[in-house]
Amino acid sequence: xxxxxxxxxxxxxxxxxxxxxxxxxxxxxxxxxxxxxxxxxxxxxxxxxxxxxxxxxxxxxxxxxxxxxxxxxxxxxxxxxxxxxxxxxxxxxxxxxxxxxxxxxxxxxxxxxxxxxxxxxxxxxxxxxxxxxxxxxxxxxxxxxxxxxxxxxxxxxxxxxxxxxxxxxxxxxxxxxxxxxxxxxxxxxxxxxxxxxxxxxxxxxxxxxxxxxxxxxxxxxxxxxxxxxxxxxxxxxxxxxxxxxxxx
Numbered sequence: 001x002x003x004x005x006x007x008x009x010x011x012x013x014x015x016x017x018x019x020x021x022x023x024x025x026x027x028x029x030x031x032x033x034x035x036x037x038x039x040x041x042x043x044x045x046x047x048x049x050x051x052x053x054x055x056x057x058x059x060x061x062x063x064x065x066x067x068x069x070x071x072x073x074x075x076x077x078x079x080x081x082x083x084x085x086x087x088x089x090x091x092x093x094x095x096x097x098x099x100x101x102x103x104x105x106x107x108x109x110x111x112x113x114x115x116x117x118x119x120x121x122x123x124x125x126x127x128x129x130x131x132x133x134x135x136x137x138x139x140x141x142x143x144x145x146x147x148x149x150x151x152x153x154x155x156x157x158x159x160x161x162x163x164x165x166x167x168x169x170x171x172x173x174x175x176x177x178x179x180x181x182x183x184x185x186x187x188x189x190x191x192x193x194x195x196x197x198x199x200x201x202x203x204x205x206x207x208x209x210x211x212x213x214x215x216x217x218x219x220x221x222x223x224x225x226x227x228x229x230x231x232x233x234x235x236x237x238x239x240x241x242x243x244x245x246x247x248x
Contacts, residue, residue, distance in 0.1 A: 002110040005090025006037035009106070010083030012076060013097040014045040017054045018206035026103035027095070028060045034110050035091070039064045042097075043083040046073040051097075077179040081172045092166055096157035098204055105199040109160040116195035117165050118187045120151070121158035124198035142221065146228045147185045151196050155180045158199055165192050168238045176220060178227050190237040 009027060013020065024040070031038040042065060044052050052067055068082055080094055091113070095101050101121070109119035126133060136153070143149050155177050169186040172179060187194055 001035055002033065002107065003035045003091050003113065005035065006088075007031060007035040007091045007093065008039050008041055008087035008089035010041045010043060010080060010087060010092065010094040011097040012043050012045060012079040012083065012094070013047060013051050014073060014079075015047045015049045015051060016097045016099075016206075017047070017049040017051045019099040020051060020054045020097060021058075023097055023099050023103065024055060024058055024061050027106075028064075030103040030106045031064075033107060037089070039066060039089070041066045041068065041083045041086055043068045043079045043086075044070065045075070045079040046070045075176055077174045077176040080179055081174070084166055084172065087163075087166070090163055091160060092163060093160040094157070099206070100202050100204055101158045102200045102202070105158060106160060108197050108199065109158070112195045112197060113160065113162070115193065117192035118159065118161040118183070119195045119197065120154075120160075120184070121156045121199035122151075122153045122196045123156055123201040126153075126201050128201075139220070139224075142224055143181055146224060147181060149181065149184050149188060151184060151194070153196075154184050156199070159183070161187070162192075165190075168192070173230055173235070174223075174227055176223055178220070178223055181224070182227065182231070185231065186235070186237065 009031060011027070027040060040061060042052070042055050044067065052069065055065060055067065056062055066086065068086060070079065083094060084092060093106060095103065095106070105121065109121065112119045140152060140154065143154055165187050168190045169183055172182060174182045184194070
Protein backbone atom coordinates (compact mmCIF):
# COMPACT_ATOMS: atom_id res chain seq x y z
CA UNK A 1 0.00 0.00 0.00
CA UNK A 2 1.22 3.50 -0.86
CA UNK A 3 -0.83 5.43 1.71
CA UNK A 4 -0.62 4.94 5.46
CA UNK A 5 -4.30 5.57 6.13
CA UNK A 6 -7.84 5.44 4.78
CA UNK A 7 -8.78 7.04 1.48
CA UNK A 8 -11.99 8.54 0.07
CA UNK A 9 -12.40 9.37 -3.61
CA UNK A 10 -15.06 11.96 -4.47
CA UNK A 11 -16.49 11.72 -7.99
CA UNK A 12 -18.85 14.50 -9.14
CA UNK A 13 -21.21 13.46 -11.94
CA UNK A 14 -23.98 14.94 -14.04
CA UNK A 15 -25.44 12.65 -16.70
CA UNK A 16 -22.35 10.44 -16.91
CA UNK A 17 -24.05 7.04 -17.17
CA UNK A 18 -22.22 6.31 -20.43
CA UNK A 19 -18.84 7.01 -18.82
CA UNK A 20 -19.18 5.47 -15.37
CA UNK A 21 -19.13 1.92 -16.70
CA UNK A 22 -15.47 2.35 -17.59
CA UNK A 23 -14.45 4.99 -15.04
CA UNK A 24 -15.48 3.14 -11.88
CA UNK A 25 -13.66 -0.17 -12.53
CA UNK A 26 -10.46 1.82 -13.05
CA UNK A 27 -11.07 3.65 -9.77
CA UNK A 28 -11.58 0.39 -7.89
CA UNK A 29 -8.34 -1.04 -9.27
CA UNK A 30 -6.34 2.08 -8.37
CA UNK A 31 -7.83 2.55 -4.90
CA UNK A 32 -7.21 -1.08 -3.96
CA UNK A 33 -3.50 -0.50 -4.58
CA UNK A 34 -3.41 2.68 -2.52
CA UNK A 35 -5.15 1.68 0.71
CA UNK A 36 -6.83 -1.26 2.38
CA UNK A 37 -9.54 1.07 3.69
CA UNK A 38 -11.10 3.06 0.87
CA UNK A 39 -14.47 4.23 -0.39
CA UNK A 40 -15.98 6.12 -3.31
CA UNK A 41 -18.32 9.06 -2.72
CA UNK A 42 -20.38 9.62 -5.86
CA UNK A 43 -22.07 13.01 -5.85
CA UNK A 44 -24.83 13.15 -8.43
CA UNK A 45 -25.68 16.70 -9.46
CA UNK A 46 -29.30 16.27 -10.50
CA UNK A 47 -28.66 13.79 -13.32
CA UNK A 48 -31.61 12.98 -15.59
CA UNK A 49 -30.04 9.74 -16.79
CA UNK A 50 -29.30 6.56 -14.80
CA UNK A 51 -25.83 7.56 -13.55
CA UNK A 52 -26.58 6.47 -9.97
CA UNK A 53 -28.18 3.20 -11.03
CA UNK A 54 -25.16 2.34 -13.19
CA UNK A 55 -22.82 2.92 -10.24
CA UNK A 56 -24.93 0.93 -7.80
CA UNK A 57 -25.25 -1.98 -10.21
CA UNK A 58 -21.49 -2.60 -10.31
CA UNK A 59 -20.70 -5.35 -7.82
CA UNK A 60 -17.07 -4.36 -7.29
CA UNK A 61 -18.15 -0.84 -6.36
CA UNK A 62 -21.41 -1.30 -4.46
CA UNK A 63 -19.95 -2.33 -1.08
CA UNK A 64 -17.57 0.66 -1.06
CA UNK A 65 -19.95 3.23 -2.56
CA UNK A 66 -21.68 6.16 -0.92
CA UNK A 67 -24.06 8.26 -2.99
CA UNK A 68 -25.11 11.87 -2.45
CA UNK A 69 -27.87 13.12 -4.75
CA UNK A 70 -28.93 16.68 -5.53
CA UNK A 71 -32.57 17.18 -6.44
CA UNK A 72 -31.52 19.63 -9.15
CA UNK A 73 -28.32 20.80 -10.80
CA UNK A 74 -26.29 22.92 -8.35
CA UNK A 75 -23.01 23.12 -10.25
CA UNK A 76 -19.53 21.64 -10.11
CA UNK A 77 -18.18 23.49 -7.09
CA UNK A 78 -21.06 22.66 -4.79
CA UNK A 79 -21.06 19.06 -6.02
CA UNK A 80 -17.37 18.51 -5.25
CA UNK A 81 -17.64 20.42 -1.96
CA UNK A 82 -20.54 18.24 -0.79
CA UNK A 83 -18.42 15.16 -1.45
CA UNK A 84 -15.40 16.59 0.35
CA UNK A 85 -17.50 17.49 3.38
CA UNK A 86 -18.89 13.94 3.49
CA UNK A 87 -15.43 12.33 3.39
CA UNK A 88 -14.07 11.02 6.69
CA UNK A 89 -10.85 9.35 5.53
CA UNK A 90 -7.25 10.28 6.34
CA UNK A 91 -6.70 11.12 2.68
CA UNK A 92 -9.29 12.62 0.34
CA UNK A 93 -9.11 12.74 -3.45
CA UNK A 94 -11.46 13.93 -6.13
CA UNK A 95 -11.64 13.14 -9.82
CA UNK A 96 -14.07 14.19 -12.53
CA UNK A 97 -16.41 11.43 -13.60
CA UNK A 98 -16.40 12.19 -17.33
CA UNK A 99 -13.66 9.74 -18.28
CA UNK A 100 -11.08 12.37 -19.22
CA UNK A 101 -8.69 11.30 -16.44
CA UNK A 102 -7.03 7.94 -15.88
CA UNK A 103 -7.77 6.72 -12.33
CA UNK A 104 -4.37 5.01 -12.23
CA UNK A 105 -2.79 8.49 -12.12
CA UNK A 106 -4.02 8.67 -8.54
CA UNK A 107 -1.04 6.44 -7.80
CA UNK A 108 1.31 9.14 -9.11
CA UNK A 109 -0.24 11.64 -6.72
CA UNK A 110 -0.18 9.20 -3.81
CA UNK A 111 3.52 8.50 -4.32
CA UNK A 112 4.21 12.17 -3.57
CA UNK A 113 2.35 12.27 -0.28
CA UNK A 114 5.51 11.48 1.66
CA UNK A 115 6.73 14.99 0.81
CA UNK A 116 3.45 16.82 0.07
CA UNK A 117 0.17 17.60 1.78
CA UNK A 118 -1.70 18.42 -1.43
CA UNK A 119 -0.79 16.62 -4.66
CA UNK A 120 -2.53 17.95 -7.75
CA UNK A 121 -2.59 16.96 -11.37
CA UNK A 122 -1.50 19.17 -14.25
CA UNK A 123 -2.80 18.08 -17.63
CA UNK A 124 0.35 17.53 -19.64
CA UNK A 125 -1.54 17.65 -22.95
CA UNK A 126 -5.08 18.92 -22.63
CA UNK A 127 -7.51 17.06 -24.88
CA UNK A 128 -9.75 20.10 -25.29
CA UNK A 129 -10.67 22.36 -28.22
CA UNK A 130 -8.36 25.31 -28.82
CA UNK A 131 -10.88 27.87 -27.62
CA UNK A 132 -10.98 26.16 -24.23
CA UNK A 133 -7.19 26.32 -24.02
CA UNK A 134 -7.31 30.07 -24.67
CA UNK A 135 -9.92 30.52 -21.95
CA UNK A 136 -7.86 28.41 -19.55
CA UNK A 137 -4.77 30.52 -20.24
CA UNK A 138 -6.61 33.75 -19.44
CA UNK A 139 -8.12 32.19 -16.32
CA UNK A 140 -4.74 31.05 -15.00
CA UNK A 141 -3.26 34.51 -15.62
CA UNK A 142 -6.04 36.06 -13.52
CA UNK A 143 -5.49 33.49 -10.77
CA UNK A 144 -1.79 34.38 -10.63
CA UNK A 145 -2.56 38.09 -10.44
CA UNK A 146 -5.38 37.96 -7.90
CA UNK A 147 -4.39 35.00 -5.74
CA UNK A 148 -0.60 34.82 -6.04
CA UNK A 149 -0.78 31.17 -7.11
CA UNK A 150 2.13 30.30 -9.40
CA UNK A 151 1.02 26.81 -10.32
CA UNK A 152 -0.38 26.08 -13.77
CA UNK A 153 -3.70 24.41 -14.59
CA UNK A 154 -5.15 24.99 -11.13
CA UNK A 155 -8.59 23.81 -12.23
CA UNK A 156 -7.40 20.31 -13.14
CA UNK A 157 -10.04 17.97 -11.69
CA UNK A 158 -7.65 15.42 -10.18
CA UNK A 159 -6.34 16.09 -6.67
CA UNK A 160 -5.32 14.23 -3.50
CA UNK A 161 -4.85 15.79 -0.08
CA UNK A 162 -4.37 14.99 3.55
CA UNK A 163 -7.40 15.51 5.77
CA UNK A 164 -5.52 18.34 7.53
CA UNK A 165 -5.55 20.37 4.30
CA UNK A 166 -9.27 19.88 3.87
CA UNK A 167 -9.98 20.85 7.47
CA UNK A 168 -7.76 23.93 7.27
CA UNK A 169 -9.55 25.01 4.08
CA UNK A 170 -12.97 24.92 5.74
CA UNK A 171 -15.39 26.43 5.16
CA UNK A 172 -15.29 26.02 1.38
CA UNK A 173 -16.83 29.14 -0.10
CA UNK A 174 -16.66 28.68 -3.88
CA UNK A 175 -19.83 27.59 -5.66
CA UNK A 176 -18.19 26.84 -9.01
CA UNK A 177 -14.99 25.38 -10.44
CA UNK A 178 -13.24 28.12 -8.43
CA UNK A 179 -13.22 25.52 -5.68
CA UNK A 180 -9.89 24.41 -7.15
CA UNK A 181 -8.46 27.91 -6.89
CA UNK A 182 -9.73 28.17 -3.32
CA UNK A 183 -8.02 24.92 -2.31
CA UNK A 184 -4.69 26.01 -3.79
CA UNK A 185 -4.95 29.45 -2.21
CA UNK A 186 -5.83 28.22 1.27
CA UNK A 187 -3.26 25.41 1.27
CA UNK A 188 -0.55 27.83 0.16
CA UNK A 189 -1.49 30.49 2.71
CA UNK A 190 -1.62 27.93 5.53
CA UNK A 191 1.90 26.72 4.72
CA UNK A 192 1.07 23.24 3.45
CA UNK A 193 3.36 21.55 0.96
CA UNK A 194 1.94 21.49 -2.55
CA UNK A 195 3.15 19.24 -5.36
CA UNK A 196 1.90 19.32 -8.93
CA UNK A 197 2.46 16.42 -11.31
CA UNK A 198 1.71 15.92 -15.00
CA UNK A 199 -1.24 13.60 -15.58
CA UNK A 200 -2.90 12.23 -18.69
CA UNK A 201 -5.98 13.84 -20.17
CA UNK A 202 -8.29 12.24 -22.72
CA UNK A 203 -11.02 13.53 -25.03
CA UNK A 204 -14.58 13.17 -23.80
CA UNK A 205 -16.13 10.28 -25.72
CA UNK A 206 -19.63 10.33 -24.23
CA UNK A 207 -21.93 12.77 -22.50
CA UNK A 208 -22.18 16.52 -22.98
CA UNK A 209 -19.36 18.98 -22.36
CA UNK A 210 -20.23 21.92 -20.12
CA UNK A 211 -18.81 25.42 -19.95
CA UNK A 212 -17.05 27.66 -22.50
CA UNK A 213 -20.14 29.79 -23.27
CA UNK A 214 -19.74 33.55 -23.06
CA UNK A 215 -22.10 34.28 -20.16
CA UNK A 216 -20.65 31.56 -17.85
CA UNK A 217 -17.14 32.74 -18.72
CA UNK A 218 -17.94 36.35 -17.77
CA UNK A 219 -19.65 35.09 -14.62
CA UNK A 220 -16.53 33.09 -13.73
CA UNK A 221 -14.33 36.20 -14.04
CA UNK A 222 -16.75 38.13 -11.81
CA UNK A 223 -16.80 35.30 -9.28
CA UNK A 224 -13.01 35.10 -9.31
CA UNK A 225 -12.84 38.69 -8.04
CA UNK A 226 -15.70 38.25 -5.58
CA UNK A 227 -14.19 35.12 -4.06
CA UNK A 228 -10.84 36.83 -3.54
CA UNK A 229 -12.52 39.73 -1.73
CA UNK A 230 -14.56 37.36 0.39
CA UNK A 231 -11.50 35.34 1.36
CA UNK A 232 -9.77 38.53 2.44
CA UNK A 233 -12.71 39.49 4.65
CA UNK A 234 -13.82 36.16 6.08
CA UNK A 235 -11.02 33.61 6.08
CA UNK A 236 -7.96 33.41 8.29
CA UNK A 237 -5.44 30.63 7.63
CA UNK A 238 -4.80 28.00 10.25
CA UNK A 239 -1.11 27.18 10.39
CA UNK A 240 0.25 23.72 9.67
CA UNK A 241 1.35 23.51 13.31
CA UNK A 242 -2.17 24.28 14.56
CA UNK A 243 -3.66 21.74 12.20
CA UNK A 244 -1.14 19.07 13.27
CA UNK A 245 -2.03 19.62 16.94
CA UNK A 246 -5.70 19.06 16.21
CA UNK A 247 -5.01 15.86 14.35
CA UNK A 248 -2.40 14.54 16.77
